[in-house]
Every structure is written in structure tokens, then in C-alpha cells.
């Protein structure tokens with residue numbers, strides 16, 4: 001993978017948005033130029049975790065948690081090997097931190113770099129632990145909890161829960177904290193990892209009876225092809 005990243009394709013609406021001072025494109029993804037070298041370096045480490053997951057037959061999603069400029073935990077998707085659909089990269093890393101620092105671990109100074117937008121479950125967990133900021137690669141338009149399907153980073157866990165009265169904890173206050181979230185950091189590389197995995201076939205995925213449009217199909221259409229990223233990742237060897 002190149003360290004400079006490939007420029008994100010833009011259309012007229014994106015240019016208009018940028019001219020109005022917005023650094024996000026129409027999908028609320030930041031331009032590659034907007035990230036610092038340090039942020040790129042941390043996402044590069046997250047991509048390494050995703051590649052590790054791929055090598056182990058898992059859906060290639062990886063992440064790192066960073067505090068004070070240091071990686072304190074790494075995680076990669078492990079749903080196949082554990083036969084547990086909740087073992088997403090973020091949850092694996094959170095569990096490592098909690099095990100090392102006890103349940104009183106302070107996430108208020110922690111940032112997450114993850115190759116794919118956190119799903120709703122993980123976004124909820126990140127809200128509840130009080131993560132400071134999230135950087136992700138490509139959007140998750142089926143389960144994304146940081147803007148694609150729900151905006152838990154903006155709403156906390158309160159939406160739909162405001163009126164819930166728990167037996168032991170009566171509350172009408174919002175649950176969980178909000179956090180800053182920015183997507184688009186090495187988006188094409190993240191997509192290419194997913195494409196390579198799904199093209200070769202997820203060994204644990206149920207076999208559809210008919211061809212269905214996949215998440216990767218939609219992502220590919222969104223970025224208009226990822227040939228540069230594919231070359232950068234050495235996908236040609238496949």
C-alpha cells in the first residue's frame with residue numbers, strides 16, 4: 001500500500017461542498033488530503049490488522065486504538081474462528097483494553113482507527129465506553145452506525161431508548177456519549193481488501209440461490225473502481 005493514498009474521486013457536488021468550506025464529500029467522507037501523517041500511519045496499522053484477518057479466513061476488517069500517540073490495542077475481525085457474530089475488530093480490541101486496564105479503563109483520550117465504518121453494534125459500544133474520536137476507511141451502507149444507517153456518534157445510544165424505564169435504573173436521559181467521526185482515510189484500500197475477500201469467497205457465508213448485489217459491489221460503484229488501490233496492494237498477483 002502506498003503511504004500517500006489515492007485521491008478520492010470527486011464530482012461537481014463535492015467541489016461545491018468544498019468551495020463552501022466543508023471538508024467532507026457528499027458521503028461525509030473527508031478528502032485524503034485532510035489527514036495528518038500520524039493519522040495515516042495509524043490507519044496503515046489498522047489495514048495490517050485487516051490483512052491479518054484476511055489471511056485467517058475472516059472478513060478483512062482491522063483496527064487500532066490509540067492513546068497519547070501510542071497504539072494500546074489492536075483488533076481484527078474474528079467472527080468465523082469464534083463462531084460468534086459479535087467478535088468484530090472493535091470489540092476484540094475493546095476486550096483487550098478492558099482485560100488489561102480493568103473495567104474502569106478510561107477511553108476519553110482514546111481514538112479508534114478502523115478500516116470500515118463501525119456497525120451499529122460497535123458504534124453503540126464506542127458510545128458507551130466514551131471513545132474520543134473515530135477514523136474509518138470506507139462506509140458500511142448496510143449496518144453502519146456512524147452515519148450510513150444510524151448516527152450513533154451524533155445521537156449516542158439514546159435514539160429509541162429515550163422513554164425506556166429500566167427496572168433498576170429509571171432514566172429518560174440519553175445513554176452513551178457522542179464522539180467525533182471521520183471517514184475516508186484509505187477508503188479505497190479498505191474496499192479493495194473487502195473485494196479481494198469476497199471475490200475469493202467467504203467460506204462461512206451462506207450461499208445465495210441467485211446473484212445478489214453485495215456491499216462490495218455497491219462500494220465499488222461508489223468509488224468508480226479501485227484499480228490504483230488494487231495495484232498498490234498487489235492484487236494483480238491474484
Ligand SMILES: [Zn+2]
Pocket residue numbers: 088089090118119120121122123
Ligand atoms: Zn461491528
